Structures are given as C-alpha cells and as structure tokens.
Amino acid sequence: MSNEFDYSGLYNHTTGEGTPQGTPPADQNHTENTQAAQSSYPNVGSSGMNTANTAQTDYSTPNSAPQQNSGYTGATGSTGSNGYTSSFSGGSNGGYNGYSYASAPQQPPKKQKKHHPVLLRVLAGVGVVVLGFGSGFGGAIVANRTGLTGNQVVVQQVQRDTSDATNANSTDGTTMSVQQIASVVSPSVVAITTEQMSGSQTWFGGYYVQSGAGSGVIISQDGYILTCAHVVSGATSVKVELSTGDSYDATIVGSDSTSDIAVIKIDATGLTPAVIGNSDALAVGETVVAVGNPLGTLSNSVTDGIISALNREVTVEDNDMTLLQTDASISPGNSGGGLFNGNGELIGVVNAKSSYSEAEGIGFAIPINSAMDIANQLIENGSVARPALGVKIYDVQDANTAQQLGVSSTGVYVVEVTAGSGAEAAGVKAGDRIIAVDDTAVSSSNNVKSYLADKNVGDTVNLQVERDGKVLTLAVTLGSSTQ
The missing domain is CATH 2.30.42.10 (PDZ domain)
Incomplete structure (x- = not known):
C-alpha cells in the first residue's frame, strides 16, 4: 500500500470577493527561471497555496510523471496516493502519495482549465514535464519586487545559558526541559497569514480572496524569516505576527518549491533569531520540540516528541524529499514552524504530516542544514542553482x-x-x-x-x-x- 502525506498547512478560506487590485497572481506564477510559456502552480496538499511544481516549466530534475491536466490542481479534498499532507493552512487536496503539507483549511478553488501541451506533432490532451535550463523539479520562484537579492544574512550562533541541563545528543552542549526549550525558542517563532486572489472571476464579476496560515522562524535580527514555500506560494499579501503580538507586512525574498523552503522579510530590528543546530548530528530517539501556529489561530503552540527516523525518503504531493520524521504532534498551520533539539537549537523546518486517518504521530521536517543552504542562496541570489x-x-x-x-x-x-x-x-x-x-x-x-x-x-x-x-x-x- 502506498504512503499518504500532505503539507501541514491550513486550508485557505474565502475572505471576500471583488475586483482585484492589479493583476491576479493566479496567472503570474513568478517562475522566472523557466523556458515554457504556460507554467502554473498546482495547489499543494491541504495548504491550498500553490507551489511551483509545474507541468510546463523548464526543469532538468522533473516532477513525477505528468498528469493530463497541468496547471492549477484544485483542492478537491482527496488525499494523494502516498498519504502525506502539508502542515500549512491552505487547500484540501492531498498529495498523490498520501503525505501533505501541514497547512491550514481553505475553500476548494474553482475548477481550472486543462492545459494540453503538444509532444512533437501528435501530442494533444496530455501534460508535459519540462526539464530545461531551469533545473530542479520544482525550481526557484523569485519575487523580484522585493529588491532584496544580493543581501547577506547573519545567522545567530550564540550559546544558550543551559547550566542546569544534562548532556545533549545532537551537539556538544546541554539539554533543557521542554519548558525551558519553549521559553527560549518561542520568541523566534512567528505566525504567518497570507492572502491570494483566485484565478478566475466570480459570477458577480470579482475575484475570490483566499486566506491561509502557517508558521515561520526568525533567522536574523533584522527580519529574515525562514518558512515553507507552500505557505507563501501565490500570495499577494503576507503578514507576520511575532510572539509579542506585534504584526508586520512581509515581502517574499525568494521561494524554492523543490526544497519547499522560502525566505520572507519584515522591516524590523532587534529580533530574536533561532540558534541554528546541526541536523547531520541528530540521532533517532533524540528529544525534539515543535513550535508553530496550528489551525492558524494557536500561535506559539508547543508539542514535543522524538526523532523517529532520519533521512526518510518521502514523496509529498509529487515532491520527492528527504526529511526528518518525528512523533511530535503536527497539525494544519504548523508548516514553516521550527523543530528544535534538546539544546533549543533549530534542527528542522516542519512541513508535512501523514494524511491517513488511522495514522498518528507521523510528522516531518526539512533538515536545517539543507534548509539553511537553500535560504542563504535565496537571500544572496534570489534563486537556487541546480x-x-x-x-x-x-x-x-x-x-x-x-x-x-x-x-x-x-x-x-x-x-x-x-x-x-x-x-x-x-x-x-x-x-x-x-x-x-x-x-x-x-x-x-x-x-x-x-x-x-x-x-x-x-x-x-x-x-x-x-x-x-x-x-x-x-x-x-x-x-x-x-x-
């Protein structure tokens, strides 16, 4: 039996309708590193937000076999064949493999038109996977409007005061209680809410405005925030709420759907960045703590568990990933939130959970070593070279x-x-x-x-x-x- 995973996000919900301000994003796609003319974001898992896994974008590390209807894949409420779901608060369709992104809940979007690319002279009515100069099966999305390319981010590497704790597993240092970890790391975790225009007009001549929710982790004192690509994909508006309750508008620095990593930026200083750990030093059975924004309304919620497995090969909604597995509770809205070790160090970015109703305690996170490598490329270059x-x-x-x-x-x-x-x-x-x-x-x-x-x-x-x-x-x- 195939596994089923989704991104761990919340479903988007319709917040209103009316004429859009400017061009709706549903047809913009922001896939600059492409060679094809009609690439578009399919909705991902329960996130309802779009990732850039396209059927017609020039990538040389392709997605899995293309489907007939390329472009937007509406959130239908079905779980994919692998059983994993995303932990963001967005669409309702699961990945084909049963895993989905951990996002928060949304209204199903309208049915999208099918794209019918041509293979040679005879291919009609079939989707085409594109593998070109734009490599990587998800590719990089660059939001040039931010004007933030070429910047350097200083990652926090300070030491915690953990004089009361015992030896750690993943790094040389000391471990803390869950209470201590929560107290130390919570100021570094943020709640993210997004809005996006639907891709088609309503019967009344306007556009649906859909909202979603997820989580993020501060990685610099001057406002760089690490999150998941599916949390912010397709968003026209991104807002961040700090643990203090202060709210900021955010810009998207860059987003890479292949790794499901994105970086956003708020205009703030003096923030508390997470201390970056070493995901390569993790051990199975090691205590971990997940902090995020489940259901899009419960910001800075803390759950704990262990590392259940390392280097878990998981296909999350057609996206092949190597992830950390944990039994810490992951709910819709957790996508982009932090997974911390016993030292209070960030060792993973929560992004997926099992979508099987029978499954419990099966959540996933992107290892921080690979996540930070992608994040630094996005901050410095606005894209990821593959x-x-x-x-x-x-x-x-x-x-x-x-x-x-x-x-x-x-x-x-x-x-x-x-x-x-x-x-x-x-x-x-x-x-x-x-x-x-x-x-x-x-x-x-x-x-x-x-x-x-x-x-x-x-x-x-x-x-x-x-x-x-x-x-x-x-x-x-x-x-x-x-x-």
Whole structure:
C-alpha cells in the first residue's frame, strides 16, 4: 500500500470577493527561471497555496510523471496516493502519495482549465514535464519586487545559558526541559497569514480572496524569516505576527518549491533569531520540540516528541524529499514552524504530516542544514542553482498512450530542446527516447530527476537515447537552473 502525506498547512478560506487590485497572481506564477510559456502552480496538499511544481516549466530534475491536466490542481479534498499532507493552512487536496503539507483549511478553488501541451506533432490532451535550463523539479520562484537579492544574512550562533541541563545528543552542549526549550525558542517563532486572489472571476464579476496560515522562524535580527514555500506560494499579501503580538507586512525574498523552503522579510530590528543546530548530528530517539501556529489561530503552540527516523525518503504531493520524521504532534498551520533539539537549537523546518486517518504521530521536517543552504542562496541570489539538461520531457507510461502518440515504446521522450543548452550542444533532438543516464537505466522523468539531484552545474553526463531504432550516447554538460 502506498504512503499518504500532505503539507501541514491550513486550508485557505474565502475572505471576500471583488475586483482585484492589479493583476491576479493566479496567472503570474513568478517562475522566472523557466523556458515554457504556460507554467502554473498546482495547489499543494491541504495548504491550498500553490507551489511551483509545474507541468510546463523548464526543469532538468522533473516532477513525477505528468498528469493530463497541468496547471492549477484544485483542492478537491482527496488525499494523494502516498498519504502525506502539508502542515500549512491552505487547500484540501492531498498529495498523490498520501503525505501533505501541514497547512491550514481553505475553500476548494474553482475548477481550472486543462492545459494540453503538444509532444512533437501528435501530442494533444496530455501534460508535459519540462526539464530545461531551469533545473530542479520544482525550481526557484523569485519575487523580484522585493529588491532584496544580493543581501547577506547573519545567522545567530550564540550559546544558550543551559547550566542546569544534562548532556545533549545532537551537539556538544546541554539539554533543557521542554519548558525551558519553549521559553527560549518561542520568541523566534512567528505566525504567518497570507492572502491570494483566485484565478478566475466570480459570477458577480470579482475575484475570490483566499486566506491561509502557517508558521515561520526568525533567522536574523533584522527580519529574515525562514518558512515553507507552500505557505507563501501565490500570495499577494503576507503578514507576520511575532510572539509579542506585534504584526508586520512581509515581502517574499525568494521561494524554492523543490526544497519547499522560502525566505520572507519584515522591516524590523532587534529580533530574536533561532540558534541554528546541526541536523547531520541528530540521532533517532533524540528529544525534539515543535513550535508553530496550528489551525492558524494557536500561535506559539508547543508539542514535543522524538526523532523517529532520519533521512526518510518521502514523496509529498509529487515532491520527492528527504526529511526528518518525528512523533511530535503536527497539525494544519504548523508548516514553516521550527523543530528544535534538546539544546533549543533549530534542527528542522516542519512541513508535512501523514494524511491517513488511522495514522498518528507521523510528522516531518526539512533538515536545517539543507534548509539553511537553500535560504542563504535565496537571500544572496534570489534563486537556487541546480543542474539542468536543457530539455522538456514526457513520460509515455502505457501502450495506449504510445499508440496515440505514434511512438513504439513506453519511456521518457524528449519533447523540446532548449536553445543554447548542453543538450542542444550534445545533439539531443526532440523525439529521442532517453533510456539511461551514465549507464543508469531510466524509465520515468522521476528517475532522471533523482539521478541529476546528485550532480552539479558544469558536470557532464552521458545520455543514452534511442533514435530511429539506434542507441546513441551523447555527452551533455549540465547547465544551471538560474541561466
């Protein structure tokens, strides 16, 4: 039986309707590092907010096999096939794998129009996964309107006063009681609320305004806040409430749906940033504390548990991730909140939970080492560089589809080659069937993505393709998602 996980967010709810101020974001997408013309955010899990996992965006580490209806995937209330849900307060549709983002509750959006891209000359009515210079199966979203690229963030590395505690597991130092941890870390955790316009007009001529809620963690004294990409994706308005009750408007510095990490910024100084721990030093069974904004109304709620597993490979709503597993209670609205160790150090960013009604105590967090690496790139560059083949590909999964498309075999087919890419220079052509990368057999776009995830920009891979009944080996130099 497949697992089911969703992002741990709250459902969005309609807060009003009327004419929008400016262009609604549903068609803006903010996917600048793309090569395709019609990329759009599908809604994620229970968050109802959109991530940039698109069916037509140029990424060289693709999403899992594309579905027929690309673009917005409405929140239908169904759980995905893997059983995980997000911990943000947004849409109601779970991921296909049964895990969802931990977000807060929303009204189901209207049905979206299906996109029908073309594979070669015959592909119609089928979604296409795009793998191009914009690499990474989720890619980076850059909010240029913030004007915050090129800045440096100073991460807090001060020592806690924990003279009364015992030895810690994850780092050299001392552990604290849950009460002590909560007291120390709560000033670093914030509540986030968002608003976004729906993608279509109401019967009365206006646009739905949907709101969502999530959590975040302060990482600098001057207002940089770490959260999940699905918490703020598609938002036209982001507000932050500190533990003191003070409220601020926030701007989105950058967002990366592949890692589900985003950074937002408020105009404030003298804040209390979290002390960053080392997620690589964690041990199974170690005590952890989750602090967040469950249900979007219970800010700075504290739950405790243990590290249940390390390096858990989880597919959260078509997004393959390596996460920390914990039995600390994770509820809608917790997405973006902190998971802290016994020293009060931030070791994870809460983002998903099991969506099975029978499951209890199965929550997930993004390891802080990888989260901070992404966050620093977003702050400094506004985007995340990932290796890219420079092609758009499509999964032919069954004989009927192959017959419809006029191809002889199932597998991964090149739809388009990006001009100026490494794939073009190597001689890759539309219509090629990719059968292996560096002698590693591939049968889906997900296989290609997984293999390229361990590569770097500038690396060369040997792409084995079938063309006109012949097998060719083409040396492709990987480009960058930011190119």
